[in-house]
Amino acid sequence: MSIELLSPAEMAQADRKAIEAGPFDGMGLMRNAGAAVAREVLRRHPGAERVHVLCGPGNNGGDGYVVARMLAESGVPVSLWASGEPRPDSDAARAAGECPLKPMPLAGFSAQAGSVIVDALYGAGLSRPVDGDCARAVELVSALGLPVVAIDLPSGISGESGKAMGPAFRAGLTVTFARKKPGHLLMPGREFCGEVALADIGISDPIIEGLGVQTFVNCPELWLAEFPVPGVDTHKYRRGHVCAFSGGPASTGAARLSALAAARSGAGAVTVLSPGNALAVNAMHLTSIMLRKTDDRDELDAFLADRHPSAFVLGPGFGVGEKARAFAMAVLASQAGVGGLVLDADGITSFREAPDELFAAAANAMPAFVLTPHDGEFARLFPDLAADERLSKPDRARQAAARAHGVVIAKGPDTVIAAPDGRAAVNPNGAPWLATAGSGDVLAGLVAGLLAQGMPAFEAACAAVWMHAEAGVRFGPGLIAEDLPRALVPVLAELVAMRCG
Ligand SMILES: NC(=O)C1=CN([C@@H]2O[C@H](COP(=O)(O)OP(=O)(O)OC[C@H]3O[C@@H](n4cnc5c(N)ncnc54)[C@H](OP(=O)(O)O)[C@@H]3O)[C@@H](O)[C@H]2O)[C@@H](O)CC1
Ligand SMILES: Nc1ncnc2c1ncn2[C@@H]1O[C@H](COP(=O)(O)OP(=O)(O)O)[C@@H](O)[C@H]1O
Numbered sequence: 001m002s003i004e005l006l007s008p009a010e011m012a013q014a015d016r017k018a019i020e021a022g023p024f025d026g027m028g029l030m031r032n033a034g035a036a037v038a039r040e041v042l043r044r045h046p047g048a049e050r051v052h053v054l055c056g057p058g059n060n061g062g063d064g065y066v067v068a069r070m071l072a073e074s075g076v077p078v079s080l081w082a083s084g085e086p087r088p089d090s091d092a093a094r095a096a097g098e099c100p101l102k103p104m105p106l107a108g109f110s111a112q113a114g115s116v117i118v119d120a121l122y123g124a125g126l127s128r129p130v131d132g133d134c135a136r137a138v139e140l141v142s143a144l145g146l147p148v149v150a151i152d153l154p155s156g157i158s159g160e161s162g163k164a165m166g167p168a169f170r171a172g173l174t175v176t177f178a179r180k181k182p183g184h185l186l187m188p189g190r191e192f193c194g195e196v197a198l199a200d201i202g203i204s205d206p207i208i209e210g211l212g213v214q215t216f217v218n219c220p221e222l223w224l225a226e227f228p229v230p231g232v233d234t235h236k237y238r239r240g241h242v243c244a245f246s247g248g249p250a251s252t253g254a255a256r257l258s259a260l261a262a263a264r265s266g267a268g269a270v271t272v273l274s275p276g277n278a279l280a281v282n283a284m285h286l287t288s289i290m291l292r293k294t295d296d297r298d299e300l301d302a303f304l305a306d307r308h309p310s311a312f313v314l315g316p317g318f319g320v321g322e323k324a325r326a327f328a329m330a331v332l333a334s335q336a337g338v339g340g341l342v343l344d345a346d347g348i349t350s351f352r353e354a355p356d357e358l359f360a361a362a363a364n365a366m367p368a369f370v371l372t373p374h375d376g377e378f379a380r381l382f383p384d385l386a387a388d389e390r391l392s393k394p395d396r397a398r399q400a401a402a403r404a405h406g407v408v409i410a411k412g413p414d415t416v417i418a419a420p421d422g423r424a425a426v427n428p429n430g431a432p433w434l435a436t437a438g439s440g441d442v443l444a445g446l447v448a449g450l451l452a453q454g455m456p457a458f459e460a461a462c463a464a465v466w467m468h469a470e471a472g473v474r475f476g477p478g479l480i481a482e483d484l485p486r487a488l489v490p491v492l493a494e495l496v497a498m499r500c501g
């Protein structure tokens with residue numbers, strides 16, 4: 001699988017390098033691209049009464065002229081509409097010259113039920129909101145409910161950020177080339193694209209590999225090599241010991257969800273660290289998971305020295321305030337061999353007045369540091385980044401990770417995982433069933449469980465997000481957070497088999 005996500009600029013660079021390397025020139029790549037789209041249109045819409053191809057002035061329009069020619073050659077009734085002339089002597093102008101159909105002005109565009117639309121107005125080169133005749137065409141197609149096949153991207157959607165720059169086509173299918181772009185996975189782009197088909201147009205893997213791409217689809221190929229599988233001679237503490245800090249007597253469930261998820265992920269031992277007044281409540285609900293009274297910093301330090309735990313989850317149900325800050329600082333400052341701290345929920349909010357204090361501690365910390373904010377929590381720690389409309393979600397998360405000296409999991413329907421070194425991964429398999437109370441607590445526990453087993457922080461975060469989503473999708477309707485740890489089991493079994501196979 002091809003896991004790189006190419007920005008429009010990286011795609012243009014790949015295009016140039018492929019042309020330099022041959023055997024295809026720009027026109028050759030455009031013919032390949034158009035042929036791939038025409039094939040998909042014929043395959044998916046064999047009964048189309050008419051295909052309307054809408055061409056813009058750039059190379060996206062150029063692909064459209066190739067599609068129109070090929071469909072017409074296959075005997076499909078085609079109407080060709082253009083929003084403007086291609087630049088003289090461009091590949092698009094050559095493609096228009098090779099097309100036997102004469103384009104009609106887009107200003108007069110109309111279509112009937114039973115037609116299919118090929119959107120070749122704008123792709124990677126979209127530079128401003130779609131307006132005028134193009135916006136009217138978007139509106140008309142949407143009012144008629146006609147199926148849309150988008151070339152590269154639905155016109156109006158940014159390939160870089162997935163944002164809708166004004167009106168945009170809602171495609172049933174988007175055919176893109178060489179590699180997906182971030183905008184195919186980021187919201188709302190993911191929804192506007194419909195199904196995304198990837199076509200090989202003759203840009204080779206070594207060319208893509210040479211680009212130094214830093215943005216990836218989050219899938220097992222990205223992290224499987226680091227996925228922990230216990231050796232036959234292991235013992236429970238070698239499989240890692242995770243600790244989840246519990247809140248007070250009325251808010252203990254969140255920590256237990258984290259603890260259960262950590263245990264399912266393969267950590268050999270898990271302890272809930274509980275305030276004294278919540279010990280009885282926790283004890284009533286724990287069996288394989290251990291319990292220890294931890295009311296203050298001294299008790300935490302004693303535990304660290306005694307038991308050498310591997311990773312911590314701090315935040316779910318914990319309460320916002322000084323105690324959360326003191327515990328987070330104690331774990332980050334620990335020299336006792338702790339492998340990681342996952343700061344979630346109230347743990348994040350506790351630092352809203354003093355994020356720099358947290359980030360400075362993380363910069364010097366031995367434990368790996370992972371933050372798991374949803375949008376609201378992200379804005380509490382990184383208000384300037386959250387408010388900056390120019391940033392894509394991956395760039396926002398990357399800057400946050402660099403500032404925090406930790407891995408950031410920016411949650412949501414299009415969760416992005418970013419590392420301080422600039423790597424970012426966009427998760428493709430989320431589903432709305434995951435939007436249920438406590439689901440994030442399970443995710444935090446999973447990350448800690450993988451950290452405890454020695455997985456590097458970026459890979460652990462990516463693996464946890466993917467497994468969490470996969471478990472949620474497979475369970476489907478009716479999912480509540482309690483179901484997730486058990487639903488992880490078949491997902492884990494497959495990953496272990498893939499890793500060992
Ligand atoms: N790279 C590759 O490997 C391959 C790429 N291929 C194809 O090329 C496509 C990229 O082509 P591209 O760079 O020419 O950009 P494209 O999307 O046609 O738009 C640029 C033109 O539109 C204009 N314009 C933009 N927004 C506008 C707006 N809202 N309203 C009005 N005008 C607007 C913009 O004007 P400007 O911003 O310059 O003023 C410029 O004139 C890519 O998506 C793929 O389909 C394939 O052929 C195979 C190989
Ligand atoms: N619409 C959605 N599609 C896919 N995943 C979602 C969606 N909404 C939320 N999620 C996921 O569900 C989890 C919710 O976490 P969070 O907001 O912290 O909830 P809680 O604090 O109740 O556990 C995150 O992993 C998030 O990515």
Ligand SMILES: [K+]
Pocket residue numbers: 060119120121122123150151152153154155
């Ligand atoms: K398009």
